Each structure stands twice: as structure tokens, then as C-alpha cells.
Amino acid sequence: MSRMLDEVREQPEALARTLAAELRHIEKFRAFIGRRKPRLVVLVARGTSDNAAQFGRYLIEIATGIPVSLAAPSVHTIYGTRMNLKDALVVGLSQSGESTDTNEVLEQARKAGAVAVGITNQARSALTRIAEHVFLVRAGREKSVAATKTYTGQLMILYLLAYALGAKIRIADLEAIADFTAEALTLETEVSAMAERYRFMHHAIVAGRGLNYANAFEFALKLMETCYIVAERFSSADFLHGPIAMVEPNFPIFLFTPSGPTWPSMQEMLMRSQEMKAETVVITDRRNLAAANLASRVISIPARIPEMYSPIPYIIPAQLFAAALALEKNLNPDRPRALSKITRTM
Amino acid sequence: MSRMLDEVREQPEALARTLAAELRHIEKFRAFIGRRKPRLVVLVARGTSDNAAQFGRYLIEIATGIPVSLAAPSVHTIYGTRMNLKDALVVGLSQSGESTDTNEVLEQARKAGAVAVGITNQARSALTRIAEHVFLVRAGREKSVAATKTYTGQLMILYLLAYALGAKIRIADLEAIADFTAEALTLETEVSAMAERYRFMHHAIVAGRGLNYANAFEFALKLMETCYIVAERFSSADFLHGPIAMVEPNFPIFLFTPSGPTWPSMQEMLMRSQEMKAETVVITDRRNLAAANLASRVISIPARIPEMYSPIPYIIPAQLFAAALALEKNLNPDRPRALSKITRTM
Numbered sequence: 001m002s003r004m005l006d007e008v009r010e011q012p013e014a015l016a017r018t019l020a021a022e023l024r025h026i027e028k029f030r031a032f033i034g035r036r037k038p039r040l041v042v043l044v045a046r047g048t049s050d051n052a053a054q055f056g057r058y059l060i061e062i063a064t065g066i067p068v069s070l071a072a073p074s075v076h077t078i079y080g081t082r083m084n085l086k087d088a089l090v091v092g093l094s095q096s097g098e099s100t101d102t103n104e105v106l107e108q109a110r111k112a113g114a115v116a117v118g119i120t121n122q123a124r125s126a127l128t129r130i131a132e133h134v135f136l137v138r139a140g141r142e143k144s145v146a147a148t149k150t151y152t153g154q155l156m157i158l159y160l161l162a163y164a165l166g167a168k169i170r171i172a173d174l175e176a177i178a179d180f181t182a183e184a185l186t187l188e189t190e191v192s193a194m195a196e197r198y199r200f201m202h203h204a205i206v207a208g209r210g211l212n213y214a215n216a217f218e219f220a221l222k223l224m225e226t227c228y229i230v231a232e233r234f235s236s237a238d239f240l241h242g243p244i245a246m247v248e249p250n251f252p253i254f255l256f257t258p259s260g261p262t263w264p265s266m267q268e269m270l271m272r273s274q275e276m277k278a279e280t281v282v283i284t285d286r287r288n289l290a291a292a293n294l295a296s297r298v299i300s301i302p303a304r305i306p307e308m309y310s311p312i313p314y315i316i317p318a319q320l321f322a323a324a325l326a327l328e329k330n331l332n333p334d335r336p337r338a339l340s341k342i343t344r345t346m
Numbered sequence: 347m348s349r350m351l352d353e354v355r356e357q358p359e360a361l362a363r364t365l366a367a368e369l370r371h372i373e374k375f376r377a378f379i380g381r382r383k384p385r386l387v388v389l390v391a392r393g394t395s396d397n398a399a400q401f402g403r404y405l406i407e408i409a410t411g412i413p414v415s416l417a418a419p420s421v422h423t424i425y426g427t428r429m430n431l432k433d434a435l436v437v438g439l440s441q442s443g444e445s446t447d448t449n450e451v452l453e454q455a456r457k458a459g460a461v462a463v464g465i466t467n468q469a470r471s472a473l474t475r476i477a478e479h480v481f482l483v484r485a486g487r488e489k490s491v492a493a494t495k496t497y498t499g500q501l502m503i504l505y506l507l508a509y510a511l512g513a514k515i516r517i518a519d520l521e522a523i524a525d526f527t528a529e530a531l532t533l534e535t536e537v538s539a540m541a542e543r544y545r546f547m548h549h550a551i552v553a554g555r556g557l558n559y560a561n562a563f564e565f566a567l568k569l570m571e572t573c574y575i576v577a578e579r580f581s582s583a584d585f586l587h588g589p590i591a592m593v594e595p596n597f598p599i600f601l602f603t604p605s606g607p608t609w610p611s612m613q614e615m616l617m618r619s620q621e622m623k624a625e626t627v628v629i630t631d632r633r634n635l636a637a638a639n640l641a642s643r644v645i646s647i648p649a650r651i652p653e654m655y656s657p658i659p660y661i662i663p664a665q666l667f668a669a670a671l672a673l674e675k676n677l678n679p680d681r682p683r684a685l686s687k688i689t690r691t692m
Contacts, residue, residue: 039430040386040413047587061421065429067386069415073583074556075407078607083411084385101583203549203576210420221588228592230549230576237419237447237691241393242567245682246574261424265692276684336591338622345583346611 004144004226004333005323008316012182014149015312018138018156019174029133030164037066037166038089038115044071044105045093047343048147048221052154053093055214055311059158062211063167073101076108077346085114091161092118095142095150097125100344106130119157121150135160144334145341146226148319151218152181152312177312183303184316191299191317195324201252203230207239208256209265211307215256215315222322226333236262236269249277256314257284257291260307270294283317285310350490350572350679351669354662358528360495361658364484364502365520375479376510383412383512384435384461390417390451391439392691394493394567398500399439401560401657405504408557409513409654419447422454423692431460437507438464441488441496443471446690452476465503467496481506490680491687492572494665497564498527498658523658529649530662537645537663541670547598549576553585554602555611557653561602561661568668572679582608582615595623602660603630603637606653616640629663631656 041060043053050070057068071090075081090109092102097120107130110116118131121139128134137153156177163169204223208216213235220231234243236255247253253273257266267290273280274294282288282295285305292298299317326333387406389399396416403414417436421427436455438448443466453476456462464477467485474480483499502523509515550569554562559581566577580589582601593599599619603612613636619626620640628634628641631651638644645663672679 039433040415042413046583050584050587058418058421061418061429062425062427065427067388067415067429067431067434069386069413072404072407072556072559074559074581074608074611075404078556078611079408081408081411083407083413085413087385088413210418210424213418213420224592225588226591228594230578230592232576232578235420237392238396240691241396241689242571242682242685244684245572246570246576247684248574262420265420265424268691272684336588338590338593338618339588343587345586345614 002144002323002327002333004146004148007142007144007149008319008323009185010140011149011152011316012178012185014139014153015156015181016178018153021138022135022157022160023171025135026160026164033164038087040088041066041068042071042085042088042090042109043068043093044073044090044102046099046102046345048151048218049093049095049154051214051218051221052151052158054217055155055211056158056161058211058213060162060165063162063169064165066165071105073105076105077101083112085109085112088114090114090116092127092131093154094127095121095147096342097122097127098342101346103127103130119154121153145336145339146222146333152315155312173309177309180303180305180309180313181316184301184313186302187299187317188320191320192324194297195321195328198252198325199328201229204252204254205232205234206254207234207236207269209236209262211311212256212258212262212314215311215318218315219254219318222319225336225339226322226326227329227331236265239269240272244272244276247273247276247278251278252281253278254281257282257288258305258307258310258314259285259288262307263288283314348490348669348673348679350492350494353488353490353495354665354669355531356486357495357498357662358524358531360485360499361502361527362524364499367484368481368503368506369517371481372506372510379510384433386434387412387414388417388431388434388436388455389414389439390419390436390448392445392448393689394497394564395439395441395500397560397564397567398497398504400563401501401557402504402507404557404559406508406511409508409515410511412511417451419451422451423447429458431455431458434460436460436462438473438477439500440473441467441493442688443468443473444688447692449473449476450692465500467499491682491685492568492679498661501658519655523655526649526651526655526659527662530647530659532648533645533663534666537666538670540643541667541674544598544671545674547575550598550600552577552579552600553582553615555582555608557657558602558604558608558660561657561664564661565600565664568665571682571685572668572672573675573677582611585615586618590618590622593619593622593624597624598627599624600627603628603634604651604653604656604660605631605634608653609634629660
């Protein structure tokens with residue numbers, strides 16, 4: 001099989017371990033930051049970590065009301081701008097802790113007076129030396145170039161960060177995420193069997209909304225990296241503002257459709273896609289019968305998951321699908337062409 | 347031909363008219379905002395206007411050092427979050443002024459204490475009623491569904507907005523943009539002749555960096571809407587963090603490569619793409635001989651344009667290319683399937 005698939009399976013344990021180990025640490029940070037609430041949170045990252053940051057952008061705004069910005073690294077690294085980041089919390093995310101531009105932005109932000117936080121899977125890295133506050137993803141070494149367990153680990157840390165910033169998040173609800181993730185992993189046989197149908201898929205659209213928008217980016221990136229598929233990612237709203245025009249009959253569209261507040265918007269996209277005779281695949285839950293009835297193919301997670309805690313378990317079938325499809329296409333997801341585990345850009 | 351092409355050609359006059367008409371207005375706003383400098387700028391938009399907002403995000407940060415965030419409308423419209431937007435400047439951009447989610451976010455922001463600005467091509471619209479300060483794109487009615495002259499008009503207003511926020515921008519430099527745009531339009535015959543080569547192109551990558559990153563989004567959107575091409579958009583840095591793996595020999599990659607600070611990063615992407623035997627097309631200027639030497643095909647703008655003022659003239663050949671390729675494919679760019687001029691989403 002692949003290291004990627006092994007690492008996908010390790011996630012329930014990795015998530016439980018990360019939560020247990022970082023909880024005391026986050027309580028200390030909560031006490032520290034409670035006295036100096038940031039006026040702005042800036043998240044900076046690249047690749048899969050940037051997709052995790054995209055999740056953090058929605059979660060922190062929704063759960064705390066503090067405005068969040070995804071940093072544009074070039075503003076700092078190429079244009080050399082000195083930003084006004086007083087009273088800002090700047091958070092760098094990197095699996096390896098060695099992402100050159102992420103580290104550069106964090107270092108400049110710290111000099112500009114921001115509180116600098118690092119989230120990484122590597123306790124000893126450039127990132128942990130630059131950040132004042134470090135939270136560690138305890139995923140164990142990630143050997144596959146295609147990141148999986150570090151993505152969900154970063155999402156878990158971002159829930160903790162939102163909690164530290166005042167979000168009404170119960171730690172017991174975070175503990176349940178590892179169980180939801182284990183339930184999602186029971187779909188492995190079903191999802192693997194589906195892969196054959198998509199053997200000759202050359203392009204695709206992946207869509208999500210709100211808290212699952214980041215998953216659309218991450219699923220698309222996995223399809224690009226491990227299956228060499230030209231995979232576009234949109235929110236259900238952005239899709240209707242132009243990209244829908246390119247949908248031909250049988251165009252494959254993957255949609256994250258949890259029950260809850262984002263469903264009406266995703267439903268509109270699903271119905272419009274069906275009108276265009278697209279091939280639609282929904283990742284959903286057993287309660288969402290409407291999604292199952294509308295779509296061409298359904299991947300249905302057994303657990304009853306509140307939308308707030310859906311992103312981690314919902315990415316699992318997507319990771320399983322990408323790993324299985326890579327195998328189906330005789331590609332090695334652990335070593336995509338032209339990529340290495342650490343990418344340095346400025 | 348097409349209304350789209352007519353409207354592409356109208357841009358030098360539309361830009362000059364917009365600048366002349368809004369200048370006095372922006373000076374008043376400059377005096378107003380100078381006494382209450384925002385701690386944060388939030389830009390909210392959809393579709394092509396969102397691509398203009400992406401430009402504004404870079405320009406305002408680079409030229410003023412004020413942090414900028416692109417709003418995630420669902421945080422407001424779907425999750426009903428009350429954001430802390432005190433001392434923020436919130437800017438809604440919409441060609442029609444009737445974008446439901448953009449207007450909803452702006453209205454909520456105003457209630458939350460933000461200064462609310464509207465940028466639109468429609469003097470009488472829901473947006474102009476909601477915004478406290480309105481800046482009008484004077485492009486004349488845009489009849490093609492594919493937006494062109496309203497995009498560059500929004501970019502012009504964003505330069506003026508950055509100026510009002512304290513950027514060192516000379517109005518004389520903004521006046522020169524209309525001339526650069528006219529020079530870019532002289533490429534029409536050359537670009538149209540190129541289109542045949544791409545008649546059977548089904549997917550593509552468009553890349554830019556920094557101030558031209560937004561143009562990568564806009565060119566990709568035009569290819570999706572008017573030519574039904576699955577067009578992905580990346581920064582040159584993000585491309586190296588995963589998507590490069592999907593590049594097969596002859597994969598078409600379009601790159602915005604102005605001379606100046608973003609060139610080293612774009613050059614790295616161009617060289618890596620050539621290694622993968624991709625088909626590379628650069629939109630560049632006569633000074634950038636290195637880009638011309640590396641690429642498979644070159645579109646070279648005659649004028650000597652400072653990188654700071656390159657985005658408006660640089661999108662012109664991209665618009666010309668999309669309009670010509672649509673014609674080549676027997677598609678009508680003015681009426682893409684499944685789209686109408688005003689899209690309402692929440």
C-alpha cells in the first residue's frame with residue numbers, strides 16, 4: 001500500500017495525543033492572551049498548512065468575532081513592507097517548521113510588536129526558535145510527501161487556539177473528534193472500491209462552504225499532488241459567480257455537505273450541478289438524506305457530527321479516496337514527481 | 347465580434363474618465379479618513395469584483411502597511427457572527443451593486459461601527475444606499491456577462507483608495523495607466539493570431555505574484571467563463587508547494603512576469619515549468635528579456651511600466667486572449683451558459 005494510507009489511519013491516535021499533550025499548554029496561553037485580546041489574528045502558511053490556516057480563518061472569526069487575515073507572504077518577503085501589527089496575534093503554521101517564507105513573516109511580525117505563535121510537527125525547527133509560543137502537533141514523523149495527519153493535527157491545535165481566544169468550545173467536544181475520525185475511517189473499503197470509477201478522471205471541482213471550505217482546498221491539493229488531477233476548489237457561492245459555466249455533462253464535482261448552516265448553500269450548488277448533468281459526489285452524514293438523494297454518488301459518515309466539529313472527520317474519506325485513486329492510477333502518493341517534503345520559497 | 351471585445355477596447359477612456367471624475371471625491375475622503383486611520387481594512391466581493399479585491403489586498407498592505415483581510419461572507423451571512431470591526435474600514439465591491447452577500451456584509455459592518463465604503467459601476471443600486479462613502483467606476487454600462495472594463499475600473503479606484511489611506515502614489519502616475527492600457531491594446535492582432543494554437547486546450551494554469559496575483563485569478567476566471575477551460579490559479583510560491591506535480595509535458599501555463607520585485611520568484615516557477623516540459627506563455631514587457639528567452643510563447647507589452655502600475659495594462663492581453671479564444675471555439679463570451687449578469691448568493 002502506501003505510507004500515506006498508513007498515516008491516514010493513524011489520525012485518531014495522533015489527534016487524541018495532540019489534544020492531551022497540548023491542553024495544559026493552551027490553558028497557560030489562554031491566561032496570557034486573555035489579558036491582551038488581539039485586535040486581529042494573522043495566519044501565515046504554505047501548501048497543506050495554508051489549507052489548515054484557511055480553516056483557522058473561518059473558525060476564529062465565527063467562534064470569537066476577532067477579524068482574521070491570511071497573510072500574503074510576498075508583502076513581507078518580496079516587497080519588504082513594514083506592517084502595522086501592534087496588538088495583532090500572528091500564527092505561523094508549518095509541518096516541518098522550515099518553511100522559509102512563513103518563518104520570515106513571523107520574524108518580521110514579532111519585530112513589529114505582534115505576539116508570535118508557531119504551530120508545527122517538529123519540536124526542533126527554525127519555527128520553534130522564532131515563535132514566542134509554540135504548539136506542537138504530535139502526529140509523529142510524517143513520511144509521505146502528501147500531508148495528512150499533520151493537517152488534521154493543525155486543525156486540532158486551531159480549535160485549541162480559538163478556545164484560548166475565548167471561543168465557546170468544550171474540551172469534551174474536542175475529545176469526541178478522535179472518535180468521529182475513527183468512524184470515518186470505517187469507510188475505507190467502500191471508498192477504495194469507488195476509486196476505479198474515477199481512474200480516467202483528468203480534472204475535477206471540489207467545493208465546500210464555511211468551516212469545510214478549507215477541506216475543499218485540501219482535497220483538491222491531494223488530488224493534484226497524488227493523482228495528478230487538475231482539481232479546482234471553490235466555495236458554493238463563488239462557483240455560481242462564473243466557474244459553473246465550464247461544467248460539461250459528466251464533469252466530476254465533489255462536495256462537502258454536512259448537515260447544518262452551510263447545507264442550503266451547498267444544496268443550491270448541488271442542484272445547479274445536477275441541472276448541468278455533472279457527476280456529483282457528496283461527502284455527507286447519515287442525517288442528510290436530501291444530499292444523498294440529489295447526488296450521483298454518496299460517501300456517508302456514520303457518526304452524528306455537529307457541523308462545528310465536522311472538518312476533521314470529513315477530510316478522512318477525501319484522504320482515503322486520493323490514496324486509493326493514486327494506487328488505481330499506478331502512482332506513488334508518497335513520492336509525487338517534482339516534490340520533496342520541505343519546500344523553501346520566498 | 348463580441349461585446350466583450352468592444353468593452354475591452356473601451357478601457358483607456360473608461361479609466362481616464364473614472365480617475366478624472368473621482369479625484370475630487372477621493373481628496374475629500376482622504377481628509378476624512380486621515381483623522382481616523384483604520385487599524386484594519388476588510389474587502390468584500392464576489393466573482394470578478396473579488397479578484398479586484400485580491401489586488402486591493404496586496405496594494406493597500408504594500409503601499410500603506412495597514413493589514414487587509416478579504417472577508418469570508420459566510421461568517422456573516424450563514425453563521426451570523428457579530429464581528430469586532432471597530433476602527434475598521436470595510437469596502438464592498440460589486441459591478442452591479444446588487445450582490446446580496448456583499449451588501450449584507452457591508453450593512454452588518456456598518457452597524458458594528460466600521461466605516462463602510464462602496465465601489466460600483468451603478469450609481470443607483472443597493473450598494474450605494476448602504477455605503478457611507480461611494481466611489482463610482484465610470485465604465486459605462488457593461489453589457490457582456492464577462493466583466494472586463496469594470497475590473498480595471500475597480501483597480502483604478504483601489505489605487506485612489508490606497509492614496510487616500512496615505513500611500514505614496516502620485517496622481518500623474520495614475521494618469522499614465524490609461525496610456526499604458528492603450529499601448530497594451532495594440533497587441534490585439536498578435537494575441538488573436540495566437541488563439542488558434544490553444545483551440546483544443548481543455549485545462550491550464552495561470553500564475554502571478556504580488557500585485558499581479560489578482561490578475562492570475564482574473565485571467566483564469568475569464569478562461570473558465572468564456573472558453574470553458576478548467577483554469578487553475580496559483581502564486582508562483584504556492585505552485586511549488588504541491589500543484590507542480592500535476593504538470594505533464596505540454597501542460598499550458600500562463601505567467602504574468604513583469605520586470606521588478608516579483609520576477610525572481612516567477613522566474614523560478616518558469617524554469618521549473620520548463621524542466622517539466624510545460625508549454626509556457628508569459629505576459630511581460632520588452633525589458634524582461636530573460637522571461638522571453640525562457641518561455642514557449644511571449645506576449646510583450648511595448649510600454650515601460652513600473653511594476654507598481656503594471657496590473658491594469660497586464661490584464662489587457664489576457665482579456666484579448668480570452669475573447670479571441672472564445673471566438674476560435676465558437677463560443678459567445680457575452681452569454682456564457684448558466685450565467686447571468688447579476689448573481690445573487692448568500
